[in-house]
Amino acid sequence: MTYDITTKTAPAMPKIGKGMEILKLLLPQLSKDMQETIAPLLFDSLASHMSETEFMYPDLTWKEICGMITGIVTRSAGGKGQLQRLVEAIMRVARQHDEMQLQKLVEWQKTVKSKGANKEKPVRPDVSFWFPPADVTNAAFIQNAMACEQDNGHTQYYNLPEVEMADRMCGGHRQVTQTIRNVYDKQRAGALRATAEGVTGNPVLRVNMNISCTPGEARSFFKRDLFNGTLGRIAFSYKASGNRDGRIPRQGKYDEAFLAKLDEYIVRLQACKGRFIVKPLNNLADKLAADMAALADLTDDDTLWDLSKRSIVNAWKKGCVLYILNGQTWTRSMGEFVEWLVYYDLWSKNQIFGDLLKNGDTSVAEAQKSGPKNMLSDLPDTFNEAQLEALRMSLDKPKDGTKRQLRVWTARGFITHSAQTGLYTKTKEYLGVAN
Incomplete structure (x- = not known):
C-alpha cells in the first residue's frame, strides 16, 4: 500500500511525469494550493468529448467512459471557483455547439409564436446540449438525455457549483440517489413521463458531472445516502483549511497558445472510436483490489472495502482518458497517478464522512478522527x-x-x-x- 489514508494529511499527488502532458498543460492554470484538489475533477469534462468508445474492465465487461461524478469539497471561498474557469476552457467546443443549438430553438419558438391559432405549427427541431446550464430542471434533463442519445450517444456534462442543484435536476431530493445510480451505471432514466405533448421516452443517461460544496453541505446532503451505494459512486476531492498566509493565489492567463494546445487534446478525444483493452491499467486495477482487501483487513472495516470497489472503477475510467490523451500509450507515471486517485478519494471520504460511516453525527473535525484505523x-x-x-x-x-x-x-x-x-x-x- 503506497499511501496511508488514516491520517489527517492528504496523500501527496505523485510527480506529473511522462505521459501526463495534459495535466502539465492544465494544472499550471490553477493556483498551486488548488492543483492537487482539482486534478481529479478534470477528467469528467474531458471524457464528455468521447462517444462511441468502450474499454474492457478487468471483470471482462465493456464500459463507456461516462457516469463519472466527482465532488470537490472545501470551505467557502476555498478556491472551488477555479474549477469553473478551467472547465469553460475544456468545454469551449461544447459551448459553441450549444450556442448554435440554442439559436435553432429560439428561431423555432419565434416561428411558433408568429403562427395563428389555426395554422400548422412547425415541428420542434432536434437539438441536443452537451454542456447544459447548472440550473436545469428534471424535465429538461430527461429531454436533453433523449436528444443526446439520438446524437450518437453523446455525453452531457454538468458542473454544479452548489450540491443542492442536484435536487432540481433529479426532480427532488428523494430522486437524487436513483438518478446517481442510473448515471453511474449508464441505465435508463427509470420511468416514462407524461407531458402535454404525450409520453416522453426513457433515455440512457450518459452524464458526467462535477459538484462543488462545503464539508457541511456535503454531510447534510448525503447524510441519508451513506450506505445505499450513492457515496461510492461519487469520487470526492477534499481540501482542508490551510494557513492564513495573506496572499492572493495566482491563476493562469488562458491565452491563445494555451487554448490552441488544449484543442489538440480535445480533438484527440473526439476522434477516439471503438473498443480498447488497456492491459497495464487493468493489471493495476487488479493490484489495487488486492491492496484494498489488505487495507480493509488491517482496519477490519467492511465499509472501506465496499467503498474501495467503486473508487477503483472511478480511477480506472480516468486512466482510460489518460491513455487516449497520451496517444494510446501507457506509462508508469500514469499508473502512479491512477493509484493516487483511489487513495485520495477514500481519504477524502474519510475526512468528510468518517464519523457518519460509523453511525455518528458530529462535526467534520470528529469525522477526521473516526475513519478507518490501521x-x-x-x-x-x-x-x-x-x-x-x-x-x-x-x-x-x-x-x-x-x-x-x-x-x-x-x-x-x-x-x-x-x-x-x-x-x-x-x-x-x-x-x-x-x-
Whole structure:
C-alpha cells in the first residue's frame, strides 16, 4: 500500500511525469494550493468529448467512459471557483455547439409564436446540449438525455457549483440517489413521463458531472445516502483549511497558445472510436483490489472495502482518458497517478464522512478522527492477543473478532505467531510497507 489514508494529511499527488502532458498543460492554470484538489475533477469534462468508445474492465465487461461524478469539497471561498474557469476552457467546443443549438430553438419558438391559432405549427427541431446550464430542471434533463442519445450517444456534462442543484435536476431530493445510480451505471432514466405533448421516452443517461460544496453541505446532503451505494459512486476531492498566509493565489492567463494546445487534446478525444483493452491499467486495477482487501483487513472495516470497489472503477475510467490523451500509450507515471486517485478519494471520504460511516453525527473535525484505523500500526512490533482485543474494544469493534483478525493478518504475511511464547510479531515485509 503506497499511501496511508488514516491520517489527517492528504496523500501527496505523485510527480506529473511522462505521459501526463495534459495535466502539465492544465494544472499550471490553477493556483498551486488548488492543483492537487482539482486534478481529479478534470477528467469528467474531458471524457464528455468521447462517444462511441468502450474499454474492457478487468471483470471482462465493456464500459463507456461516462457516469463519472466527482465532488470537490472545501470551505467557502476555498478556491472551488477555479474549477469553473478551467472547465469553460475544456468545454469551449461544447459551448459553441450549444450556442448554435440554442439559436435553432429560439428561431423555432419565434416561428411558433408568429403562427395563428389555426395554422400548422412547425415541428420542434432536434437539438441536443452537451454542456447544459447548472440550473436545469428534471424535465429538461430527461429531454436533453433523449436528444443526446439520438446524437450518437453523446455525453452531457454538468458542473454544479452548489450540491443542492442536484435536487432540481433529479426532480427532488428523494430522486437524487436513483438518478446517481442510473448515471453511474449508464441505465435508463427509470420511468416514462407524461407531458402535454404525450409520453416522453426513457433515455440512457450518459452524464458526467462535477459538484462543488462545503464539508457541511456535503454531510447534510448525503447524510441519508451513506450506505445505499450513492457515496461510492461519487469520487470526492477534499481540501482542508490551510494557513492564513495573506496572499492572493495566482491563476493562469488562458491565452491563445494555451487554448490552441488544449484543442489538440480535445480533438484527440473526439476522434477516439471503438473498443480498447488497456492491459497495464487493468493489471493495476487488479493490484489495487488486492491492496484494498489488505487495507480493509488491517482496519477490519467492511465499509472501506465496499467503498474501495467503486473508487477503483472511478480511477480506472480516468486512466482510460489518460491513455487516449497520451496517444494510446501507457506509462508508469500514469499508473502512479491512477493509484493516487483511489487513495485520495477514500481519504477524502474519510475526512468528510468518517464519523457518519460509523453511525455518528458530529462535526467534520470528529469525522477526521473516526475513519478507518490501521490497528496493527497501533500495536507494538511484538504483541499478544489480549493487546489486540483491548485495542478492538477501544475502537468499538466486537471482541469476538480478535481471533479472526489475527488469522487474516497471519495469512496475509503481516505477522507471524510463535507457538512457544504465544506472541505475534510484525514481519519485515509489513514493516517495510508500513514505513
